[in-house]
Amino acid sequence: MSVADASRLVTLYSNVQSEKVHWFWYPFIAYGKVTLLQGDPGDGKSTMMLSLISELSTGGMTPDGKDLGRPQHVIYQCSEDGAADTIKPRLEKCGADCRNIAFIDEEVHNGITLDDERLYEAIAVFRPKLVVIDPIQAYINNSSDLQVAARARRLLRRLSTWAEAFDCAVVLIGHMNKHEGARGLYRGIGSIDVVASARSVLQIERDNHNPDIRILRQIKNSLGPSDAMMRFEIRKDTGFRWIGTGFSSGHPVPEQEPENKVLFFSTKTEKAAYLIRTYLKNGMILSNEMYQRLEAEGISHRTAEKTRLSIGVICRRVMNRWYWSLPNAVGEGKEPENAVSLNAGDVPWKTR
DSSP, X not given: OOHHHHHHHOOOGGGSOOXXXXXXXXXXEETTSEEEEEEOTTSSHHHHHHHXXXXXXXXXXXXXXXXXXXXXXXXXXXXXXXXXXXXXXXXXXXXXOGGGEEOOOTTTSOOOOTTOHHHHHHHHHHOOSEEEEEOGGGGSSSGGGGTSHHXXXXXHHHHHHHHHHHTOEEEEEEEOOOOTTOOGGGGSXXXXXXXXXXXXXXXEEEOSSOTTEEEEEEEEESSSOOOOEEEEEXXXXXXXXXXXXXXXXXXXXXXXXXXXXXXXXXXXXHHHHHHHHXXXXXXXXXXXHHHHHHHHTTXXXXXXXXXXXXXXXXXXXXXXXXXXXXXXXXXXXXXXTTOEEOOTTOOTXXXX
């Protein structure tokens, strides 16, 4: 191959425009990507997803309190439960807007598969922001498709292309295999290549001390921080309810949520993001004061600054003093008119 031929074949990364990842629920589920949700039968995978679907359909909030904006379309393709007697009643119980949630009727259009052109057409026409396939095993041609590496990667690659093309999150729900003693990634659905192809892998398990409580762990994340964790409960009397996040050392958040709910965090960055939003919800705070508050909670300057940039907090100079504020505070009377923005990379606690 000549040099000229090679130059036509390759693409320089300098010619690639960098893009940010857009999240449905940070850092668990991203738009334009494939997420794998796995767990044993009866552990609450579908119940959890129906709660998230309902919030997206109404423009509600993520479990950690992020506003989802305007209501969005969702495709929920489920083969294990009846649409009329099971799925719709559960959606209604969650408060979903069923006008924004669709499925392909398999009694009319049978034989739907993961790489089915009819699924592509449904996405192209309905334009959902979330597509959920439940369970993945029911939408393959034969059992070997997920066991053979080449076939598994081909299936996931096609789904990934659709997700990216229509900027929708694709969540594949499946039952874990029964390899005793294996780590979560190796108890996954089919070949390890299925797990490798997914950008995020979530696993649900029951709490050892309370079977009504489930733990959602992120065991793989190619797009952001890993090892995130959430908890929810499913009880006969009260049903489904998020009960907070998890932090390995068990440090509670100092400012409690209503109803005395205690939140826990899986990483220092996650804790810092929550604290920053909490402290800024009523308006600007001096940057030095913010760093002091965060340091008192075990958050370093470095982690605080990285978190500030990642969640879009604005740092502005007012009369030679630096302040932090939330992005949605701009133009709403919460920042002085003579504020000067801090550029990314500037460090407000340095002497100027």
